[in-house]
Amino acid sequence: MNDVLPVSVTVILPTRNEEEALGPTIDAIPRGWCEDLEIMIVDGNSTDRTREIALEKGIRVHLEPRKGYGRAYRTGFDVAKNDIIVTMDADCTYPAETIPDLVKRLLNDDLEFITCDRLTLAEDGSMSGLHGFGNWVLSFTARLLFGYGVKDSQTGMWVFKKSIFGDEKMRPTNDGMPLSEEIKILARRHLGKQKAIEISVPYRPRVGEAEIHTWGDGWKNLRFLFAKRFGLNRTVTPWGGLADNPDSEKGTLPEQEN
Ligand SMILES: Nc1nc2c(ncn2[C@@H]2O[C@H](COP(=O)(O)OP(=O)(O)O)[C@@H](O)[C@H]2O)c(=O)[nH]1
Numbered sequence: 569m570n571d572v573l574p575v576s577v578t579v580i581l582p583t584r585n586e587e588e589a590l591g592p593t594i595d596a597i598p599r600g601w602c603e604d605l606e607i608m609i610v611d612g613n614s615t616d617r618t619r620e621i622a623l624e625k626g627i628r629v630h631l632e633p634r635k636g637y638g639r640a641y642r643t644g645f646d647v648a649k650n651d652i653i654v655t656m657d658a659d660c661t662y663p664a665e666t667i668p669d670l671v672k673r674l675l676n677d678d679l680e681f682i683t684c685d686r687l688t689l690a691e692d693g694s695m696s697g698l699h700g701f702g703n704w705v706l707s708f709t710a711r712l713l714f715g716y717g718v719k720d721s722q723t724g725m726w727v728f729k730k731s732i733f734g735d736e737k738m739r740p741t742n743d744g745m746p747l748s749e750e751i752k753i754l755a756r757r758h759l760g761k762q763k764a765i766e767i768s769v770p771y772r773p774r775v776g777e778a779e780i781h782t783w784g785d786g787w788k789n790l791r792f793l794f795a796k797r798f799g800l801n802r803t804v805t806p807w808g809g810l811a812d813n814p815d816s817e818k819g820t821l822p823e824q825e826n
């Protein structure tokens with residue numbers, strides 16, 4: 569791609585102890601293809617070198633001391649500076665090289681939201697048999713309960729316009745892993761199938777240790793689907809970052825209580 573896309577993009581990576589994989593994840597993100605590219609981590613009390621590595625690589629560090637994958641995104645979505653948001657895990661599993669094409673597709677097809685299906689093109693070793701099965705059960709249940717036709721309910725790679733959150737109904741409520749399925753349900757419900765589409769991308773083996781608790785998280789995800797379907801899910805913490813959350817936009821390492 570030679571043209572510089574006339575848009576500003578923020579890539580958000582939630583991190584908790586990703587010192588092994590964060591560097592290569594950042595390096596894999598293409599540069600120079602859009603007018604303004606912000607890359608940031610939303611770090612959840614990492615006790616390893618995650619934040620130092622992010623600063624060495626010159627990216628923004630925002631701290632979110634409250635626990636949870638969903639909590640990190642509910643902060644990151646609010647503090648992201650740019651008009652288009654791209655999300656990925658900081659563990660080398662998602663294909664960062666596809667970001668420019670995905671953003672181009674969002675613009676050219678006048679879309680609001682793209683969710684990136686991992687199941688169709690998953691590479692060998694990227695998902696254990698149990699995880700593959702769990703993903704299938706969750707995705708099947710989500711399709712059954714919501715009839716929204718999304719193949720991969722658990723993928724953590726999305727490309728979308730930040731403006732979707734102008735509508736408060738589009739703001740996900742869950743602070744844990746279920747935020748991933750929730751955001752797709754909301755996108756299909758409020759943006760519609762024409763504007764919120766699913767595209768298949770490669771998925772690769774993880775670098776570094778996963779924090780996911782297979783049975784615990786699987787169960788929470790399943791329980792959330794039923795709660796959401798019957799309007800029983802609760803919002804525990806408010807949308808957006810903490811008022812005094814430190815940020816490294818000034819190029820310094822934010823102070824953190826460990
Ligand atoms: N800020 C923050 N990030 C988290 C937390 N839990 C997980 N993450 C990050 O969220 C991403 C997804 O977690 P991962 O362990 O890869 O889960 P999996 O892909 O579902 O197996 C990774 O980049 C993690 O470092 C958390 O409590 N806070």
Ligand SMILES: [Mg+2]
Nearest residue numbers: 657659661774
């Ligand atoms: Mg992961």
